Amino acid sequence: MAIPDWGGRYLWFTTRYGVVGTIDTESGAVRTVELSGEEIENSFAVGEDGAYIVTDHAMYRFSVGQGGQPNQDWKTPYDRGTGTKPGNFNQGSGTTPQLFGEMVAIADSAEPRMNVLFLRRKDGSVACSVPVFDEGASTTENALPGWVRRGPNGLEYSVIVDNNYGIDRNNILGDGRAWAGHAGGLARVDMVPDGAGGYDCFEVWRSREHSSQVLPKLSLKTGLLYVYTYERAEDGDYDFSLTALDFDTGARVFSVPAGHGLDYANFGQPMSIGPDGTAWLGTMMGLLRVGR
Secondary structure (H helix, E strand, O other): OOOEEOOOOEEEEOOOOOOEEEOOOOOEEEEEEEOOOOOOOOOOEEEOOEEEEEOEEEEEEEEOOHOOOOOEEEEEOOOOOEEEEEEOOOOOOOOOOOOOOOEEEOOOOOOOEEEEEEEEEOOOOOOEEEEOOOOOOOOOOOOEEEEEEEOOEEEEEEEEOOOOOOOOHHHHOOOOOOOOOOOOOOOEEEEEEOOOOOOEEEEEEEOOOOOOOOOOOOEOOEEEEEEEEEOOOOOOOOEEEEEEEOOOOOOEEEEEEEEHHHHHHHOOOOOOOOOOOOEEEOOOOEEEEEOO
C-alpha cells in the first residue's frame, strides 16, 4: 500500500517488518528507514504535517527530509499488553491512526482493558486516554471513525470503537464460524476541552450490537452510524444485516437483513454509503448492495 504525501511528489509506504519508506514519483528513487524489532500490521494515515504510522510498539510521525529521506519527528510508545489478544493479528495496536483537528487517535492493547488514546499531532504527547469495554474482553483490529467540531471551549472530538475481541478468523469454516467467542459491542468515546487548558475524555455510550468487523461509517447529514452486524441463527450459522445506530445515543434506528450464511460474511472490507442511503460492501460471495 502506498499513499501520496501532501505535496504529491512522494509516495509513503510501509512493510510488515518495520520498514518505512518514500518513493520519489519524479525520479523513482526509494529511501527507507527500518524500525528494528517492530512490526507494522495496520494501514497508516497521511496529513499535511507528515505520515502517521502505528507499529506493535509505538505511534510515530514521519516527514519527508532531504532527498526524500523519511525523518522521524516523534515517537510515542503505548501499552501493548503481554501477548496477542484473541481477535488481533499480533501483539499491539490494531488501529489505523485517525487524524482530525489537532489530534491523532489510536487504541492500545493494554490489559485488562484497552484504552483509546488522543495524541497531539504537534509532538505526540498524550492529551487524554480512556479505557473501553469489559475487563479481559477488549481489543480492536479496526480504525476509529472520528468526527471533530468546534464547541464552546474549543475543538471537540468523537471516535467509534469496534470491539473485535474473540474473533477467530482461522475458524471461518468451522463450527460457530469466526464469531462463536466474539465479545462484540461498539462504543462512542469523546474528548472535550475542560476549560482549564486540558481535556476530559469519556465513554458516551456503549452498544451491544455485534459488528462483523466492517469499518462503521458515520453520516454527518443523518446522524446515523452504519454497521454491518450479525446474529446467530437457529441452524448455527449467522444472519447479517445493515444496521443504523443513532450517533448521539447508540440506539438502533433500523436494521435491514442482508443475507444468511458464510456467503454474506465480511472481514473488514470497506463499506460505502451512497447519496440515497444505499450501502455497498464486499462479502465472501462478492459485491453486496443493501438498500432500505
